[in-house]
Amino acid sequence: MERAFQTVSRLGVLGGTFDPPHNGHFSIAAEVASAKNLDRVLFVPAAQPWQKSQYSPAEDRFTMTVLGARCDPRFAVSRIELDRKGPTYTVETLLALGELCGPKVEFFFILGVDAAKGLTTWYRADDLARSAGFLAVTRPGFDASDLKLPTGGPPVEVVEVSPVDVSSTQIRAAVREGRSIDHLVPAEVADYISTRGLYATDAPHL
Numbered sequence: 001m002e003r004a005f006q007t008v009s010r011l012g013v014l015g016g017t018f019d020p021p022h023n024g025h026f027s028i029a030a031e032v033a034s035a036k037n038l039d040r041v042l043f044v045p046a047a048q049p050w051q052k053s054q055y056s057p058a059e060d061r062f063t064m065t066v067l068g069a070r071c072d073p074r075f076a077v078s079r080i081e082l083d084r085k086g087p088t089y090t091v092e093t094l095l096a097l098g099e100l101c102g103p104k105v106e107f108f109f110i111l112g113v114d115a116a117k118g119l120t121t122w123y124r125a126d127d128l129a130r131s132a133g134f135l136a137v138t139r140p141g142f143d144a145s146d147l148k149l150p151t152g153g154p155p156v157e158v159v160e161v162s163p164v165d166v167s168s169t170q171i172r173a174a175v176r177e178g179r180s181i182d183h184l185v186p187a188e189v190a191d192y193i194s195t196r197g198l199y200a201t202d203a204p205h206l
Helices: 023-035 058-069 090-101 168-176 187-196
Strands: 010-016 040-045 075-077 106-112 133-137 156-159
Touching (some): 010 023, 010 090, 023 040, 023 058, 023 106, 023 133, 058 075, 058 187
Parallel strands (some): 010 040, 040 075, 133 156
């Protein structure tokens, strides 16, 4: 990976379950990359999201993210969490990426403003500030005065992005109900979901 990012000095990192990845994820990544002058945005699908008990197979979520990330040459996808056993934690991923990419790469972790409010509760919260800068993206209807970050956490910069009213939960429900998702995900992701029969039933997905 260090060789792949030799020309990168500012790297955005966007982690998530990506079950499935959707137009909102890619739109946010593109806007943040432009707003903060990021050379690349690295999508990092979680292998075993510690905050969720049900999720699709990791390889399906990884493949869908790779397919969707083709929409922008600034995007890349990492297997770093998929190839590591056990629950995945942001601080460990960021520190591991730092070792792989080298000291010349500056990291910026992209997250939602709601998630930013809970940063002090994250695993090894004290180490987060030295692993990356944190960019909190706005949500539809967000008012900057609503953001009250707890003291003691890493510095967070708010980045306003265009509202995208779409969620992975909404997409899974649409597939289950037989409705089109063509306007919610990239075409290649929609085709993959259909071919693999993902989200077609209420059965738990692990």
